[in-house]
Structures are given as C-alpha cells and as structure tokens.
Amino acid sequence: MNKLFNALVSKRIVATVSALAVIAIGCGAGYWQLSRATTKITLAANLQARQQMPILNANDRAWTLSEAAERRMIARGRYIPEAAIWLDNRPRPMPVGGVGNPAQAGFYLMMPMRLDGGDEVLWVNRGWAPRNPENRETLPPIDTPTGVVNIEGIVFAHPGKVYELGSEKTSSATNAPRIEQNFDLNAQAKIYGWTQPPFILRLEEAGIKDGLLREWAPLTTGVDRHYAYAFQWFALAAAGFLFWLISGLRQYGREGVVKEDSGER
Structure with missing residues (x-):
C-alpha cells in the first residue's frame, strides 16, 4: 500500500x-x-404562492415593498408618456413553449402612471418591443391610451438589471425619448419630485394590440x-x-x- x-x-x-x-x-x-x-x-414557488394571495389595489393606499412584492396589483390612472424610459439591451421574453427568437434584443418600456384620485405616480413596465437593428435611436411604434385606464400586473422591486460599463448617469432630459441601460426609482423621484411607491408594476395583460409583448418567461427558465x-x-x-x-x-x-x-x- x-x-x-x-x-x-x-x-x-x-x-x-x-x-x-x-x-x-x-x-x-x-x-x-x-x-x-x-x-x-424556490423563487418561482414563492412567486406562485404570493400571486394566489388577494389582489392589491394601488389606489387604496401607499403600499410598502415588503407588503406588495411579487403580488398581483391593480391600478387606475393616466399614463405620462412624455416621461417614458426605454430600457435597452433586453432580450425578448419567451414563455415556456413560446415561438420566437430569445436572442432578439429590444427595449422594456417603463412609463409612469399618475394614479387616479391622488398625486402618487406608479412606474409601470408596459412590456417589450424590438429594437431597430439599423438605428438604435429609432424607437418602435407603440400605442398609449390617453384617458384613464385600469391595469393589472405583478409588483417587483425593479424591472431587472443588465451589466453596464462604468457608472451610467441617468438622463434628466424630459423633452426627448430617453434610452437607458438600467432603471433607478430614486433617481426618477429626484428628477420629477414625484411621490412614488418603492416598486414598479409589470403588466401581465395579454392580447392588447399596443405594439408591446408581455409574454413573460417564468422564473424557472434556465x-x-x-x-x-x-x-x-x-x-x-x-x-x-x-x-x-x-x-x-x-x-x-x-x-x-x-x-x-x-x-x-
């Protein structure tokens, strides 16, 4: 041995x-x-469990992130399209069994909504749209309701983050389309002085022909x-x-x- x-x-x-x-x-x-x-x-199981809880109403009161995170929520208000932010380098959402190219790059459209009956502004991830392969600055055409709308989605702390080189400065320009890499709720509150919930609402509505895709991939993807x-x-x-x-x-x-x-x- x-x-x-x-x-x-x-x-x-x-x-x-x-x-x-x-x-x-x-x-x-x-x-x-x-x-x-x-x-x-585990995250997918927790998300599924929280989605089975009673649906929250953003117009009822000011919700904290711990109360609302990963729960379904409805909201009523008017979009503020001139303050929209296009989050770049976002892959196309692909549900299980979906058809399409998951490598296709595009944007998440973040748009604020002024809640009906108050001054609070809720940021909404309205969905995904493809990027123009020839000109990044050319934004995809989308439709935005002009009146009061009722929406439903799921609450998240942020719309997801992508890697960026250096420290990107959030643009304060409000008179031109804003293309950003990542989204910072606190930065938006400083720019506009709005009262905002500490979360965003990701729309779950399907079948609405507004130029946006909302077939979100489950957390168990991968x-x-x-x-x-x-x-x-x-x-x-x-x-x-x-x-x-x-x-x-x-x-x-x-x-x-x-x-x-x-x-x-």
Missing part, C-alpha cells in the same frame, strides 16, 4: 496538486450551478441549463480524477515491470 501511495502521490506531486485543483474547481462550479437551479425553483452545466462540471472533476488515477497506475505498473526485469538480470 505504501508503494502504491508513493507511486501515485509522493512521486507525482505536481500531477496530484493539478488533479486536486481540477476536482475542486469542477465540484465547486457544479454545486454552484445546482444552487442556482434550486434558487430559481433550470435545465443549470443542471446541464452542473453535469459538465462534475464530469470535468471526474475526468480529472480518473486521468490522475489511471496515469498513476500505469506508471506504477511500468515501474514494477522494470524492477522485475532488473531482478532477473
């Missing part, structure tokens, strides 16, 4: 350390992918991909171990044959 240990480990320090590094990286990354899948499943990545990482760890073990055993066998030949001589 000591001879085998020496042949596999003591005489192959560099190979052993390299194998341990590959195994550690593979197992660590694999478990991380599994944890990502578990987190998505779970299968995480499992596939985890399998690949664990396979890498197993391959590293087997390569180290097999190469060591082959070397141990060759050394044994050489010693036997030397003894015969």
Whole structure:
C-alpha cells in the first residue's frame, strides 16, 4: 500500500496538486450551478404562492415593498408618456413553449402612471418591443391610451438589471425619448419630485394590440441549463480524477515491470 501511495502521490506531486485543483474547481462550479437551479425553483414557488394571495389595489393606499412584492396589483390612472424610459439591451421574453427568437434584443418600456384620485405616480413596465437593428435611436411604434385606464400586473422591486460599463448617469432630459441601460426609482423621484411607491408594476395583460409583448418567461427558465452545466462540471472533476488515477497506475505498473526485469538480470 505504501508503494502504491508513493507511486501515485509522493512521486507525482505536481500531477496530484493539478488533479486536486481540477476536482475542486469542477465540484465547486457544479454545486454552484445546482444552487442556482434550486434558487430559481424556490423563487418561482414563492412567486406562485404570493400571486394566489388577494389582489392589491394601488389606489387604496401607499403600499410598502415588503407588503406588495411579487403580488398581483391593480391600478387606475393616466399614463405620462412624455416621461417614458426605454430600457435597452433586453432580450425578448419567451414563455415556456413560446415561438420566437430569445436572442432578439429590444427595449422594456417603463412609463409612469399618475394614479387616479391622488398625486402618487406608479412606474409601470408596459412590456417589450424590438429594437431597430439599423438605428438604435429609432424607437418602435407603440400605442398609449390617453384617458384613464385600469391595469393589472405583478409588483417587483425593479424591472431587472443588465451589466453596464462604468457608472451610467441617468438622463434628466424630459423633452426627448430617453434610452437607458438600467432603471433607478430614486433617481426618477429626484428628477420629477414625484411621490412614488418603492416598486414598479409589470403588466401581465395579454392580447392588447399596443405594439408591446408581455409574454413573460417564468422564473424557472434556465433550470435545465443549470443542471446541464452542473453535469459538465462534475464530469470535468471526474475526468480529472480518473486521468490522475489511471496515469498513476500505469506508471506504477511500468515501474514494477522494470524492477522485475532488473531482478532477473
């Protein structure tokens, strides 16, 4: 046993350390992918449970984020289209079994709504629209109701964030279409001086022909991909171990044959 240990480990320090590094990286990354899948499943279950709770009304009173987060909410008011913000680099929402190109880039249209019967302004993610592939500044045509409307959606803390280089400054221009990478509720409150809820409402209405897509992907989207990545990482760890073990055993066998030949001589 000591001879085998020496042949596999003591005489192959560099190979052993390299194998341990590959195994550690593979197992660590694999478990991380599994944890990502578990987190998505848990979030989806919590979201589903909260959506089964009674529907909130944004016009009733000022709701906190902890009270309203991930719950269904209705609201009544008028849109303020001149203050709309187009969030760039947003992939097309793809529901399970949906048809389309999930790699297609576009915008989320964030538009404030002044709630009926008060001065509070609720920011609404009205949906997704495709980006002009030839000119990023050319915004897609959409229809916005001019009167009082009733809407329904789900409450989120923000519309999702994308990676941006450096620290982007939120534009304060209100007389031109605003294209931003990310959305900051606090920054908008400072620009306009509005009283705002600490959340946004993502519309869930389908079938309305206003030029926007609202077929939102479930939170469990990508779970299968995480499992596939985890399998690949664990396979890498197993391959590293087997390569180290097999190469060591082959070397141990060759050394044994050489010693036997030397003894015969």
